Amino acid sequence: MLGAALANTKPKIERLKPVKFVIAALACVLVLSSIKNAPAMEVELTRSTAMIPDGDVAQGDKDIRSAWLSSPTERYAHGVLGDGIEAAALTAVLPDGTRLTLSLPEHAVFEDRYPRLADLDGDGRDELVVVKATQTQGASLLVAGLRDGKLTILAEGAPIGRPYRWLNPVGAGDFDGDGETELAYVETPHIGGILRILKWRGDKLIEVYSAPGFSNHAIGTRELELSTVMDADGDGITDLIVPNTLRNVLRVVTFKGGVFKELFPIDLGAPLVRLKTDYKSFGALVAILADGHAAGVRFKKR
C-alpha cells in the first residue's frame, strides 16, 4: 500500500518566479557577504577549580568578576544542605582574570552553596557574604573582600555558639532607613528561627535588631532562596519577606526607624519550596509550593 501510494505521488517541484528568484539570490549574496565580513570569533573557556557539588557562581561588575565556594571537604559532617560536603575555601576571579583564594583553617568550613556579592559600605568595591561554620561554635556570617591584592576576611558576626547550628542569609539592604546597609539572616531556620539584622563595624558584624518566628530553609534541601528583601509597601525602606516557621506564610516585615513591625502576612496555603525573587522581571514574586501549585505575589497600593 505504501509503495503504491508512493508510486502515484509525483514529486512536486516549485519553480521560483523571476522576482522570487532575484530576492533569493540577493539574500544569498547578503548571507555570504555577512559571513565574509564577520569578525573572527574567539571562544575562551576557563574551567573552575574544584567547586563544591551543587555550588553556584556569583557574578559582579565591580572589583570581583566572579566567585564560588571551592575545595570540597567532608570535615564538617552536618549535611543540612543535602550532602556532607562543604567548602574549605572561597575563590574569586578579578576583572583582569587574576584568581584569588581564601582558605579556612582545618576546624572551619563554608557551610553554604555560593557567596553573595554586594557593595555593603558603598565604597565601590564588592564584598562577598557567605556562611562559615566551625567544629565548636557552629555557623556565623562572614564578609570577605579584596585588600592589598588579597582575598581576605573583612568582618564576621558572632557564631551561634554550638556545633551543627546553622544560619541562612536573607539579604542586604537599608532595613532601618538610616542610610547604612545592614545584613539579615535567619538563625537556626529548622528549630525555631530568629531573624537577625547586623551592622558592619570594623572587623565585626554587630547585631542590632532581631525577631523570632521565621524559617527560610527546609533541612536537607539545597534550596537556599526562600526569602528576599524588597520595598513591598513602597515607603522607600527595604522590607524583608521571610516565611514563618512552618513556611506556609510569607511574613512581610520592616525595621523602619529601628522598630520591628509586621506589615502583612501572606498565607500561601502550603509550604514554600522555592521563591523566585526577581520581582522586576516577573512583576511578582513567584512562590513554588509543596502541594505542586505556584502562587504569584504582587504588591499594590490601595
Ligand SMILES: [Ca+2]
Ligand atoms: Ca564595598
Ligand SMILES: [Ca+2]
Ligand atoms: Ca540601615
Ligand SMILES: [Ca+2]
Ligand atoms: Ca518598605
